[in-house]
Amino acid sequence: xxxxxxxxxxxxxxxxxxxxxxxxxxxxxxxxxxxxxxxxxxxxxxxxxxxxxxxxxxxxxxxxxxxxxxxxxxxxxxxxxxxxxxxxxxxxxxxxxxxxxxxxxxxxxxxxxxxxxxxxxxxxxxxxxxxxxxxxxxxxxxxxxxxxxxxxxxxxxxxxxxxxxxxxxxxxxxxxxxxxxxxxxxxxxxxxxxxxxxxxxxxxxxxxxxxxxxxxxxxxxxxxxxxxxxxxxxxxxxxxxxxxxxxxxxxxxxxxxxxxxxxxxxxxxx
Numbered sequence: 001x002x003x004x005x006x007x008x009x010x011x012x013x014x015x016x017x018x019x020x021x022x023x024x025x026x027x028x029x030x031x032x033x034x035x036x037x038x039x040x041x042x043x044x045x046x047x048x049x050x051x052x053x054x055x056x057x058x059x060x061x062x063x064x065x066x067x068x069x070x071x072x073x074x075x076x077x078x079x080x081x082x083x084x085x086x087x088x089x090x091x092x093x094x095x096x097x098x099x100x101x102x103x104x105x106x107x108x109x110x111x112x113x114x115x116x117x118x119x120x121x122x123x124x125x126x127x128x129x130x131x132x133x134x135x136x137x138x139x140x141x142x143x144x145x146x147x148x149x150x151x152x153x154x155x156x157x158x159x160x161x162x163x164x165x166x167x168x169x170x171x172x173x174x175x176x177x178x179x180x181x182x183x184x185x186x187x188x189x190x191x192x193x194x195x196x197x198x199x200x201x202x203x204x205x206x207x208x209x210x211x212x213x214x215x216x217x218x219x220x221x222x223x224x225x226x227x228x229x230x231x232x233x234x235x236x237x238x239x240x241x242x243x244x245x246x247x248x249x250x251x252x253x254x255x256x257x258x259x260x261x262x263x264x265x266x267x268x269x270x
């Protein structure tokens with residue numbers, strides 16, 4: 001079931017009024033897919049059923065968990081992580097202290113990947129990591145850093161392709177529930193916080209921000225506002241990493257961003 005434009009507007013208005021979650025500037029095609037997926041998963045076959053399902057959600061967190069996209073994996077796009085290891089982290093390593101923000105970090109695989117790189121490059125003790133997401137349930141998973149064993153082969157392969165040279169098995173422990181948990185020491189300098197990129201403001205400054213595969217869910221106006229927000233949170237000379245399928249529009253608000261590694265969609269702010 002696909003909603004037409006009027007129905008989509010009606011539903012986003014309902015969600016804003018009942019839960020305070022404003023989806024009006026999200027890309028319409030993305031919202032269509034999310035609501036369709038929601039209907040398929042829950043056996044909803046009519047607009048009325050969908051609207052009633054939304055109304056019955058117990059909280060904003062409950063709704064966010066059902067409609068937000070969560071697609072992530074460790075060392076996703078290995079060439080990106082290789083470039084971080086061989087170039088950007090060497091540059092950041094010249095600083096006395098380093099701060100890195102993983103925006104929309106989902107269940108934390110990206111943060112664990114970064115923590116491993118920091119340990120292997122000798123930067124772990126002087127680097128603070130922050131992971132944020134709009135989905136509080138996913139953040140709890142990120143804090144635990146526990147994942148299903150079935151993902152292990154993929155993550156090991158990605159690590160190897162990302163120029164990993166250490167024993168990957170040494171970073172985690174397997175349990176009887178067919179899960180593997182990364183050791184606490186790996187994330188000792190990591191904090192997590194609920195943060196809505198669309199509506200929240202941050203006064204913190206970072207040397208690198210990763211906001212990968214997020215902007216594709218926003219319309220052009222919202223993309224511009226979020227990019228401006230991210231630029232304002234970067235220290236001079238800081239790096240911004242976007243997803244490979246995302247592009248920065250050439251407009252004045254973020255003209256300070258200079259392409260640093262176009263293939264990996266990494267920019268530097270001046």
